[in-house]
Amino acid sequence: MIKTSGLTFQYDERDMVFNFPDISLGPSENLLILGKSGIGKTTFLHVLAGLLTPLEGKVEIEGISIHSLSNRKMDRFRGQNIGLVFQKNHAIQSLNVFENLQARLFFANKAISNTIISDLLEQLGIIDCRSKKVRELSEGQLQRLGIAMSVIHRPQLILADEPTSSLDDDNCEAVMQLLIDQATINNANLIVITHDGRIQPLFQNSLTL
Amino acid sequence: MNVWSISIRNFRHKPLYTFLSILILSVSIALLLAIQQMEASFKQQLENNLGNIDMVVGAKGSPLQLVLSSVLHIDNPTGNISFEEAQKLSKNPLVKMAVPISYGDNYKGYRIVGTTNNFSILYQATLEQGRTMEKPMEVVLGAAVAERLDLNIGDTFLSSHGLAEKNDHDHEEPLTVVGIYKPTHKILDRLIVTDLNTIWDVHHHEAAPNDNHEKEITSLLVTFRSPMGFLTLPRNINSNTTMQAALPKYELERLYQFTGVGVITVTWIAYIILIISCITIFISLYRMVRDRAFDLALMRTYGANVRQLVKMVAYEGLLIVGIAFIVGILLSQIGVRFIFEMIMDQYKQSVPLLLNYKEIAQTGGLSLLMVSLAIGLAIFPIIKMNISKILSHEK
Numbered sequence: 001m002i003k004t005s006g007l008t009f010q011y012d013e014r015d016m017v018f019n020f021p022d023i024s025l026g027p028s029e030n031l032l033i034l035g036k037s038g039i040g041k042t043t044f045l046h047v048l049a050g051l052l053t054p055l056e057g058k059v060e061i062e063g064i065s066i067h068s069l070s071n072r073k074m075d076r077f078r079g080q081n082i083g084l085v086f087q088k089n090h091a092i093q094s095l096n097v098f099e100n101l102q103a104r105l106f107f108a109n110k111a112i113s114n115t116i117i118s119d120l121l122e123q124l125g126i127i128d129c130r131s132k133k134v135r136e137l138s139e140g141q142l143q144r145l146g147i148a149m150s151v152i153h154r155p156q157l158i159l160a161d162e163p164t165s166s167l168d169d170d171n172c173e174a175v176m177q178l179l180i181d182q183a184t185i186n187n188a189n190l191i192v193i194t195h196d197g198r199i200q201p202l203f204q205n206s207l208t209l
Numbered sequence: 210m211n212v213w214s215i216s217i218r219n220f221r222h223k224p225l226y227t228f229l230s231i232l233i234l235s236v237s238i239a240l241l242l243a244i245q246q247m248e249a250s251f252k253q254q255l256e257n258n259l260g261n262i263d264m265v266v267g268a269k270g271s272p273l274q275l276v277l278s279s280v281l282h283i284d285n286p287t288g289n290i291s292f293e294e295a296q297k298l299s300k301n302p303l304v305k306m307a308v309p310i311s312y313g314d315n316y317k318g319y320r321i322v323g324t325t326n327n328f329s330i331l332y333q334a335t336l337e338q339g340r341t342m343e344k345p346m347e348v349v350l351g352a353a354v355a356e357r358l359d360l361n362i363g364d365t366f367l368s369s370h371g372l373a374e375k376n377d378h379d380h381e382e383p384l385t386v387v388g389i390y391k392p393t394h395k396i397l398d399r400l401i402v403t404d405l406n407t408i409w410d411v412h413h414h415e416a417a418p419n420d421n422h423e424k425e426i427t428s429l430l431v432t433f434r435s436p437m438g439f440l441t442l443p444r445n446i447n448s449n450t451t452m453q454a455a456l457p458k459y460e461l462e463r464l465y466q467f468t469g470v471g472v473i474t475v476t477w478i479a480y481i482i483l484i485i486s487c488i489t490i491f492i493s494l495y496r497m498v499r500d501r502a503f504d505l506a507l508m509r510t511y512g513a514n515v516r517q518l519v520k521m522v523a524y525e526g527l528l529i530v531g532i533a534f535i536v537g538i539l540l541s542q543i544g545v546r547f548i549f550e551m552i553m554d555q556y557k558q559s560v561p562l563l564l565n566y567k568e569i570a571q572t573g574g575l576s577l578l579m580v581s582l583a584i585g586l587a588i589f590p591i592i593k594m595n596i597s598k599i600l601s602h603e604k
Contacts, residue, residue: 042600042601043597043601046597046600046601049510051510051596051597051600052597071514071515072514075509075512075513075514075515076512076514078510078512079510079511079512079513080512082510084510086600089503089507091507092215092504092507092508093222093501093504094215094218094219094221094222094501094504095215095218099210099218102210103210103215103508103511104511105210106210106211107508107511107512107513107517108511108512109512112210149511161600
């Protein structure tokens with residue numbers, strides 16, 4: 001469950017002020033946020049993830065106002081309750097696929113279960129890549145790994161930033177479907193920001209910035 | 210999976226970088242250690258060679274030359290002194306022991322020292338085999354001489370005139386080996402010891418025989434009964450006799466002051482290399498932090514806090530220092546051993562290898578301090594990291 005109210009953001013005193021719409025998602029609800037490049041989509045996502053501090057307004061996740069947490073508590077809260085999916089760069093370069101998921105659980109301070117990791121890789125169809133380094137994966141495999149990294153710790157909220165823009169049509173739909181499925185399995189809210197119109201049909205709720 | 214195991218994987222991720230960092234640091238550590246060790250060993254060796262000799266009395270001339278020739282046996286003597294005058298000095302109550310020595314001959318480059326059986330007491334030497342000399346023309350060999358010339362008890366040889374190896378002027382009377390000393394790691398190892406009378410006899414036969422010929426020796430090696438000796442005897446001898454007295458310890462200190470400049474220069478070069486290697490480590494860690502900015506930002510989104518990331522990078526740096534330090538110690542030991550082998554061949558004497566733990570600890574501490582500084586500077590960007598900015602520049 002996530003609820004925002006009156007969020008505004010400004011990078012620098014001389015910069016323009018971003019005004020973000022209020023959003024409110026119930027259990028397991030998904031949201032697609034569309035918008036052109038440069039309109040502040042990523043900024044909005046980073047405010048929601050607690051990576052940026054808003055000028056005004058607040059973000060409540062599971063009833064906790066995240067920007068009132070201390071830095072250290074914020075790091076922990078983010079690690080345990082939020083999963084982030086990016087366009088590229090999905091995992092740590094020096095670790096292999098399996099080790100990445102172990103590291104993800106380690107940093108989230110959760111028990112490291114190899115069975116759970118294997119099951120998830122199986123569901124995402126990349127179990128064969130378990131011992132591969134990140135740079136040895138294809139785009140489609142990488143994005144699946146990105147999904148795995150964002151859900152392995154059973155988050156409350158999954159935030160995806162342009163997850164499909166570097167994928168071809170086939171991979172695009174498959175990856176989005178996997179992401180939505182994983183959000184459902186985990187009873188998590190999924191918020192996707194994109195300018196990629198291909199995935200709009202998969203969402204009931206959407207808004208345009 | 211923990212911070213440490215991620216550090217190890219990072220460490221192995223870029224093997225060339227890692228290898229170069231370790232190489233340059235270990236070479237500079239090895240250089241520092243080797244210099245310190247060699248300096249310590251040589252000092253120790255020189256002081257060792259003094260044995261129990263507190264003062265040396267010889268003909269007037271350069272006191273340093275007197276010490277070099279009569280104590281370290283590496284220079285020509287300053288001249289001769291009267292045996293009778295020397296014996297008077299031996300009876301001084303401040304003198305515990307006075308050992309006369311006389312030179313003039315060598316065998317295959319090894320000096321033959323005419324002296325008394327007390328000579329071995331100066332070096333606390335004991336016999337490995339055979340016995341001490343009982344009459345002229347008998348010799349006892351230092352360990353290195355016996356080994357290198359392959360001489361055994363009962364062997365005989367002809368000595369040559371002079372102190373350096375040359376084959377022109379052999380004496381006719383053969384010398385007989387009656388004993389061999391145990392290795393002392395002191396100058397005695399490369400000396401051939403014989404009775405004073407041997408030297409006198411050999412040279413008397415050659416010079417016109419003259420019964421009134423006054424007996425002469427090269428110098429007198431003196432051990433004091435008390436430190437009072439240092440204060441009064443040398444001044445007394447220098448002003449009241451035709452002989453001169455030199456204090457080996459004092460002369461060696463003067464020698465260090467000359468040779469020390471070279472050691473200091475090389476030491477500074479080693480320190481500069483150490484600084485350069487720390488800068489290299491700083492650059493490679495800093496680049497690593499910059500190159501991996503996205504990875505580090507990702508870890509922050511996984512819930513890692515700043516402390517964990519700092520620890521991760523610091524472990525990597527420490528791993529490099531740790532390995533470099535061990536490799537450095539090994540390299541320095543191999544290098545020093547190699548150099549010592551060469552020196553032993555050249556100087557015909559074995560030098561004890563000293564492993565000075567205090568200096569190893571000092572060098573280790575210093576490199577750790579320098580690398581910690583490098584790590585501290587390199588991780589600064591982590592503390593200042595703006596996760597949002599790094600993540601939004603991924604495209």
